[in-house]
Amino acid sequence: xxxxxxxxxxxxxxxxxxxxxxxxxxxxxxxxxxxxxxxxxxxxxxxxxxxxxxxxxxxxxxxxxxxxxxxxxxxxxxxxxxxxxxxxxxxxxxxxxxxxxxxxxxxxxxxxxxxxxxxxxxxxxxxxxxxxxxxxxxxxxxxxxxxxxxxxxxxx
Amino acid sequence: xxxxxxxxxxxxxxxxxxxxxxxxxxxxxxxxxxxxxxxxxxxxxxxxxxxxxxxxxxxxxxxxxxxxxxxxxxxxxxxxxxxxxxxxxxxxxxxxxxxxxxxxxxxxxxxxxxxxxxxxxxxxxxxxxxxxxxxxxxxxxxxxxxxxxxxxxxxxxxxxxxxxxxxxxxxxxxxxxxxxxxxxxxx
Numbered sequence: 001x002x003x004x005x006x007x008x009x010x011x012x013x014x015x016x017x018x019x020x021x022x023x024x025x026x027x028x029x030x031x032x033x034x035x036x037x038x039x040x041x042x043x044x045x046x047x048x049x050x051x052x053x054x055x056x057x058x059x060x061x062x063x064x065x066x067x068x069x070x071x072x073x074x075x076x077x078x079x080x081x082x083x084x085x086x087x088x089x090x091x092x093x094x095x096x097x098x099x100x101x102x103x104x105x106x107x108x109x110x111x112x113x114x115x116x117x118x119x120x121x122x123x124x125x126x127x128x129x130x131x132x133x134x135x136x137x138x139x140x141x142x143x144x145x146x147x148x149x150x151x152x153x154x155x156x
Numbered sequence: 157x158x159x160x161x162x163x164x165x166x167x168x169x170x171x172x173x174x175x176x177x178x179x180x181x182x183x184x185x186x187x188x189x190x191x192x193x194x195x196x197x198x199x200x201x202x203x204x205x206x207x208x209x210x211x212x213x214x215x216x217x218x219x220x221x222x223x224x225x226x227x228x229x230x231x232x233x234x235x236x237x238x239x240x241x242x243x244x245x246x247x248x249x250x251x252x253x254x255x256x257x258x259x260x261x262x263x264x265x266x267x268x269x270x271x272x273x274x275x276x277x278x279x280x281x282x283x284x285x286x287x288x289x290x291x292x293x294x295x296x297x298x299x300x301x302x303x304x305x306x307x308x309x310x311x312x313x314x315x316x317x318x319x320x321x322x323x324x325x326x327x328x329x330x331x332x333x334x335x336x337x338x339x340x341x342x343x
Binding site (some may be wrong): 057 | 179183186187190191194195197198199200204207208210211212215216219220281285286289290300303305306309325328329332333334336339342
């Protein structure tokens with residue numbers, strides 16, 4: 001095995017993380033190769049340096065605080081569920097009221113727009129039915145004579 | 157205290173009790189693993205300030221999700237997976253406001269680990285090593301912490317980090333090679 005490949009395996013070699021066969025090959029290589037032996041020594045020194053980093057003691061009140069936190073969360077969860085139910089009910093009520101209001105307003109607006117524009121509609125309709133022809137009777141027509149007879153006394 | 161005879165699946169039986177709401181069983185698990193959880197978090201994030209809060213969150217997660225543990229892996233693997241995810245998320249969120257050890261000492265705030273060191277040279281070595289570890293990429297640092305300090309096997313690290321065995325080997329190797337390069341004057 002080449003030195004470059006051996007060097008990449010030295011970390012796993014130090015951790016005892018390789019099959020016995022491979023371990024044997026590397027051990028034999030290390031006996032013959034100064035460079036790889038120096039590399040192993042350097043990696044080992046890195047491990048020693050790392051071991052100077054201490055851990056952190058668990059504070060004595062850790063479990064007490066943990067119990068408190070869990071207790072608070074246990075109280076909080078049903079409260080949030082109740083709040084969630086209330087929020088859903090309130091949102092539904094708001095939606096119903098809003099839809100009634102909007103429907104009412106829309107109805108009023110449509111009614112007003114219809115109520116404000118009756119004449120053009122009637123005029124158009126009278127034109128279509130030909131009712132305009134009865135507003136003034138043609139001169140000398142029976143209708144005109146009849147009309148004059150009725151109104152005759154007044155017109156002189 | 158709960159007495160369980162079989163040593164192989166003690167944790168699996170305890171976590172079942174925890175899932176049923178047994179607070180005594182939960183305390184038993186916390187006492188068993190709290191030191192390992194503290195050490196792993198501290199060695200990974202590099203400062204003591206947030207370790208306890210993170211440990212609290214992790215054990216609360218264990219309490220609330222105990223029912224989800226199906227026994228497909230060892231309990232410790234499941235727990236370490238929670239620890240790893242929490243730590244990595246923490247580092248991602250706090251990258252910008254992360255304070256290095258050098259900055260801490262400049263401000264006169266001495267980390268607890270330094271206080272017990274007998275001489276200045278030793279303290280300086282610890283400081284340099286810590287800083288070098290702190291500068292490693294997230295996954296390299298976590299793989300190194302689990303292999304070097306927690307003495308987890310590569311197989312278990314692969315399960316915890318959900319990566320292949322060869323990836324673990326590569327991460328640990330690259331972490332040590334980077335440290336060797338950075339600490340060339342120290343080691």
